[in-house]
Amino acid sequence: MGQMYGHRVRRRTIAGDNPQTLAETGEFGLIAELTGWLPAGPRTLVGIGDDAAVLATPDGRVVATTDFMLEGRHFRRDTSTARDVGHKAAARSLADVAAMGAVPTALLVALAAPGDLLVSWARELAAGLAAECARVPGASVIGGDTARADSVLLAVTGLGDLAGRPPVLRSGAGPGDVVAMAGPLGHAAAGLALLSAGVRDGSLVTAQRRPAPPYDAGPQAADLGATAMIDISDGLLADLGHIADASGVLIDLSRTALGPSAELTAAASSVLLARTDSCSPAPELIALNWVLAGGEDHSLAATFPPGTALPPRWRIIGTVRQAPGPGVVVDSQPWALAPGWDHFA
């Protein structure tokens, strides 16, 4: 049905001038609410309110990615605010664009929701989307769709600009390259464990509800000559596994370089205190598993030619080796804990 954002008719019902739910405000009332929170950016040639948006792509190429963010799978309304959900939904797509070496420029946001969802929830969602876009100069929401569903469904498309750079693929890592990270690892997974244990605040819980990917590190890595790059959404081992597969190399991580930090180990201890298992792994091991297998931080991992002078935000965590077979190892050994997620298992 196209983008109906910006239609001028507002449907009024028995709720009169102060509708509380989506069913009361209607589709066009919802769209008007959202639009008010989503300012156009400098590249928006046609924004919200027509059959489609038009975005400037002076590079002659556009980077494009799309991601679901589904209630019950990717977020819960009882542990995340609508603003958190907006931040996280935007972050997932913006980080994918950055992981190509591009500057994110625009989002398209499709939102389906139950009729009894509060208008205030949708308004806060839009505010979160806009605030996360504002972390990237020039990025904005340029369009979307609305529909009715039994739970809150978001599908966010991210668009971006390479500004003349070649895209950084998963397939370019070569033996001898160094592996480096920008952004935190394991924080979102630790936050999820803390939430499950009943903890409701702190920086790790915030990292789960509202990850803050280092978007500008993506184009920076491209400019530094990165040979491969990926955003860590499913876990470090799983996502570096994609680079190893696509590049036909072995990635050897250094356990010493991975940490985990004292903050993560302390979080693991507090999660263990909330459990009654007679036999649990050591907190250091739980924390290391968050680093290696926890996803959703949307930090960036990249490979660089040996000897590349890396700025401090890029922490070296391993090296690329000639493969006997592609894969990811830690201190030359396979790592035993579960690597990431399979959505259909």
Place this chain on the structure above:
Amino acid sequence: MGQMYGHRVRRRTIAGDNPQTLAETGEFGLIAELTGWLPAGPRTLVGIGDDAAVLATPDGRVVATTDFMLEGRHFRRDTSTARDVGHKAAARSLADVAAMGAVPTALLVALAAPGDLLVSWARELAAGLAAECARVPGASVIGGDTARADSVLLAVTGLGDLAGRPPVLRSGAGPGDVVAMAGPLGHAAAGLALLSAGVRDGSLVTAQRRPAPPYDAGPQAADLGATAMIDISDGLLADLGHIADASGVLIDLSRTALGPSAELTAAASSVLLARTDSCSPAPELIALNWVLAGGEDHSLAATFPPGTALPPRWRIIGTVRQAPGPGVVVDSQPWALAPGWDHFA
């Protein structure tokens, strides 16, 4: 989590080498299945298999739109095949791109589904998406996402190329312009009524399951100097209402020009035969309501300056008048039947 299409690892379970369901084949097996049915197009610089796709946009602008296609809201698995759903999901976004006066160039497809969905269903879906893309020279699926959900959820993003044309907005209609249509009207609505009455085949049922929008009529209209354009997804009155609102004009449709065709009137008669109401409207009136209020044909409506020499595919159905207030009338009178849909009512 980015686009994971194209990952080389195929998960094998107790189903061995012949997995039947998504739960058995796993996320990467599903992605491999889909990818095999989705060939890259000439503008695909980076396709399925990285964090994001890269599409050539030589015009320096990209047209972008996103649409949900949700089981139970937009299609039913018991009345539409997976191939139908693929065609229709693609058509919804491709038509929005065409309605801007652009040539559709690419789709991004996010698919969430239950674990017990058959792999063959997903394969047929991909075949339908690819076949609908093939109706537009050069268009292809360049990326997507997968997730697990309790029902089948699709979110399709369409991208397109204006090739130097100004975009045709909803806001450019002026008094004296003619209103014209390309493509059928009311066919998808008639097909839905026939399906509800138990009819399972025929051209109108096919129009509901698998609309075939006249994509090339969009850029053609732009080249002919169209002043406003929209795709008819929610119904002619509702969608022309968007042009009337955005342009601040009155649109006066001609009942004679609208038909309805003998085919639609015959369909209305057969639907009436299946009902037991003691008092029903005349078949001609039901058919006219399909034309005026039925959506989902994804035909194109546009306004043109008076005197524009229109090719035969563009049928003149009305005129644009100076508004006492914006709106759409038929033979200068308001039309009483329900204009379109509100998703949250």
